[in-house]
Amino acid sequence: MTNIPDPYLSPPSQPWGRWVTTTLRNYLAKRQEYDLGTYNAIKQINLAVPQPMRAVLWRQTTGTVAVTTAGVYYPINLAGTLDPDTTFNMAAGTTNVTGLINTTNQARTMVFIASYDGEAGFASGIGLKLALNGTLIDATECNSFASSIGLVGKTMTQFIIRMEPEDEVSMWAANLSTTTDVTVERFKLLAHAVQ
Structure with missing residues (x-):
């Protein structure tokens, strides 16, 4: 009850009644x-508490990344499986x-581990x-040697x-030596929030 009605009190008790109703009104307003x-x-x-974030995206089947220029990075763009138990x-x-x-409404600092x-x-x-x-984030570049045998x-x-x-953070691949397409046999992309 937010409104206390003014009671009808006989004239001798009106000051006491006014004090009671005023005190109750003040109490309710403070509450x-x-x-x-x-x-x-x-x-x-609730807004300041960071929401948990994590994901694992993986693929175990072979796909091809088209290459037209040696040393240039191209998006891998091969669909993977998003692990429903951990994402x-x-x-x-x-x-x-x-x-x-x-997919949250918060900015988060994430650790990424990627391999193919x-x-x-x-x-x-x-x-x-x-x-x-x-x-492209140049500081993330990693190279490896491969052969066709x-x-x-x-x-x-x-x-x-x-x-x-x-x-969106994504994986890109390059053939550093020739214009032969890159064959990706499998990949993994793992992410989790640290802040």
Whole structure:
């Protein structure tokens, strides 16, 4: 009850009745103010608490990344499987399906570990870089040697990246030696929030 009606009291008791009703009104007003302050404080705490984020995207079947220029990185863009048991608040990429998207409304600092096994023709070097929203991150570059005689190279990189809401981090590959397409036998992309 937020409104206390003015009672009808006989004239000798009116001062006492007014004191009681005024005191009750003040008490209720303070309580409402306290309840509102408590609600706002809890809401701010809930907004400030980072949401957990993690994901594993993997593929175990062979695919090809088209190469037209040696040493140039191209999006792998081969669909993988997003592990439903471990993935939370992230989704598979849309611009480059070999990527992960932040599906929360929070900016988070993420650790990424990415690797692929592949080859690109006889005695060729293969490369891996991560990209944020399609922009390559040169500091993530890793290279490996591969050959076309059944031996594949494994490239692996790891990095910490700040992701805003809807940001996408994806994997890119390169043939460092020739223009032969890169054959990706398998890949893994793992991410988890650290802040």
